[in-house]
Amino acid sequence: MAGRMASALRSLWAKEPVVAVSCGIAALALLSPLLSPYSKYSGMINQATPYTYPVPLRDDGCLPDVPSHPCCHQGRDLKWLKNL
Structure with a gap:
């Protein structure tokens, strides 16, 4: 089996070296993520x-303590910030 594959690769290299190189580059491109140590860390990430x-909540009238918009403080003032 290995001998036939070697002879097939030799004949391919003799007839079409550009095709043989492109197949080798494609095989290397397919195998390199499996052999790369970075694939472990990218999977963990x-x-x-x-x-x-999470999406910010919008007030539909049922949540009186949640502001309808992040800029609306609904009575909360920032005096403590001005006093610093």
Whole structure:
């Protein structure tokens, strides 16, 4: 089996060296992520990153203590910040 593959690669290299090189580059490109140590860390980062992010709440009248917009402080003043 290995002998036939070697002879097939030799004949391919003898007839079409550009095709043989391009097939080798493609095989290397397919195998390099499996052999790379960075694939482990990228997988860990992908698992730790949430797929959905929290959305700020909007007041529909049922939540009186939640501001309808982040800029609306609804009576909360920033005197403590001015006194610093």
